[in-house]
Amino acid sequence: MMEKVDKRDRAEVFRIRLTEAMAERKITQAALARKTGVDRSTISALLKPGTRLPNAQLAADCARALGISADWLLNLSGRPEPIADLMAASLSLTEAPRALIDERIFAWHQEAAGYKIRHVPATLPDMLKTPEVVEWEYSPQLGRTAEQAIGAFEDRLRWMRGAGSDYEIALPMHELAAFATGSGYYEGLAPEVRLGQLRHLMQLCEQLYPSLRLCLFDARRLFSAPITVFGPLLAVIYLGRHYLAFRDSARVETITQHFDLLVREAEVGARDMVAHLQGLCDRVR
Numbered sequence: 001m002m003e004k005v006d007k008r009d010r011a012e013v014f015r016i017r018l019t020e021a022m023a024e025r026k027i028t029q030a031a032l033a034r035k036t037g038v039d040r041s042t043i044s045a046l047l048k049p050g051t052r053l054p055n056a057q058l059a060a061d062c063a064r065a066l067g068i069s070a071d072w073l074l075n076l077s078g079r080p081e082p083i084a085d086l087m088a089a090s091l092s093l094t095e096a097p098r099a100l101i102d103e104r105i106f107a108w109h110q111e112a113a114g115y116k117i118r119h120v121p122a123t124l125p126d127m128l129k130t131p132e133v134v135e136w137e138y139s140p141q142l143g144r145t146a147e148q149a150i151g152a153f154e155d156r157l158r159w160m161r162g163a164g165s166d167y168e169i170a171l172p173m174h175e176l177a178a179f180a181t182g183s184g185y186y187e188g189l190a191p192e193v194r195l196g197q198l199r200h201l202m203q204l205c206e207q208l209y210p211s212l213r214l215c216l217f218d219a220r221r222l223f224s225a226p227i228t229v230f231g232p233l234l235a236v237i238y239l240g241r242h243y244l245a246f247r248d249s250a251r252v253e254t255i256t257q258h259f260d261l262l263v264r265e266a267e268v269g270a271r272d273m274v275a276h277l278q279g280l281c282d283r284v285r
């Protein structure tokens with residue numbers, strides 16, 4: 001239940017906050033009167049101890065003139081920024097180029113070094129791919145020679161693995177099944193490349209556990225868009241051409257809880273991944 005605030009207390013907070021905002025922005029009573037279209041005496045009255053709350057129109061005009069939140073002036077919010085500014089700071093839409101080395105994603109990994117990274121990839125996780133799979137998947141987008149691009153890519157992977165972050169990755173079961181059988185997205189990928197990738201995953205799961213934990217969820221029961229949660233700092237949803245990035249703690253926590261549900265309900269847990277991957281190797285043709 002919202003706490004009820006006495007009108008006199010709210011009026012005093014309004015007076016104090018209006019005074020602070022005018023001082024910060026170096027706006028005089030006369031200037032604020034001009035911006036709001038009222039007499040200077042009206043503004044002067046608002047700044048006197050014991051003043052009454054202004055009507056909603058004047059409160060909104062003062063807030064707009066000062067570039068602050070009317071809710072903050074009226075003690076309905078603890079943040080002085082207008083809601084549009086708060087949204088802009090907590091939510092961003094960033095272009096997601098189809099490229100082997102995504103500078104934006106790498107910068108987010110650097111920012112979150114030491115924190116746990118939770119990840120639902122769009123295909124297999126880039127950081128776990130063999131050079132052969134990388135070349136097959138990204139060759140149309142490689143501006144440099146494949147060898148140079150893959151070398152730079154592997155340098156980034158070495159940094160990420162040494163950054164002190166734990167990585168927990170959740171994949172839909174059908175993704176690995178399609179990879180093993182060379183169907184759907186992976187049609188045309190040579191059997192020896194697919195087998196090499198599965199064995200590489202087995203090796204990584206054995207060597208890097210528990211700092212790397214890979215699990216599989218049943219997408220018929222639980223669906224997830226591609227997401228990455230960078231510790232408590234931000235959560236990113238992959239839209240295809242863009243990343244939708246959230247920095248406000250409430251949304252980061254909501255997306256974290258969604259990921260944690262995928263892990264709790266996983267059909268194949270991290271401890272069972274090696275055996276599951278071995279079974280998939282037998283399906284490669």
